[in-house]
Amino acid sequence: MADYVNKQVIELKEVNEENQNRATRSMKTETHLSDGRLRLYRLAAVCLGVLCVLQVTLNISLRLAFYNRGNETVEKDPLQTSYNTMTKERDQLQTSYNTLTKERDQLQKDRDDIMSKFSNMKQKCPEGWQKFESSWYFLSTVKKPWRESRQDCLERGADLVIVNSDMEQEFLFGLTKN
Incomplete structure (x- = not known):
């Protein structure tokens, strides 16, 4: 009977070991399955997190x-x-420039006319006229009243003399003596 008892105990031990192996295998399978599900959940959570960050x-x-666009209009x-x-x-400024250009052209034309007249005067001295510095003087021999004398001067393109310096005064006295 002792052999029988030992056999049963050994068989029970084997059965217990086999049951434990099955239990371990089933736990491994469940753990393996839950690891797969856990990985899937983790992957889903990571994807959701990345989408949130994006x-x-x-x-x-x-x-x-859009904020910068609004500022562009405000700055614009x-x-x-x-x-x-x-x-x-x-x-x-362009209008002023054009006006000044026209004025300059007119002034240049006037200057050219005056220079032309001046060179003509330099070239030929009209009869009866005397030059002193930059002015020409005409001494009339006919006595006339002031108004008529002035009119005569204006017709000749001149005017009655106005003495501006002592040298001019001396020149005029020299004219009257000659």
Whole structure:
């Protein structure tokens, strides 16, 4: 009977060991399955986290883009006003430039006319005229009243003398003596 008892105990031990092996295998399988599910859940959580980060980044980018666009309009208005003002000033300056150019051309023409007349005077001295410094003098031999004398001078393109210096006074006295 002792052998029988030992056999049963050994068999029970074997059965217990076999049951433990099965239990261990089933736990490993369950753990393996839960590891697979756990990995899947982790992957889903990571994907969701990445999507959230992308969404936040996109929101910030769009906010900055639209905020800057609004500032561009705010900045553009004073710049447009400044541009318009400068355009008006440029047009006024162009008009002034054109006017001054015309005046300059007219003054050059007048100067050329005067220089031409002056060179003609230099070349030929009219009869009865005397030159002193840069002026010409005519001594009339006919006595006339002041008004008639002035009219005679104006007809000759001159005017009655106005003495401006002592040297001019001495020249005029020399004319009257000759």
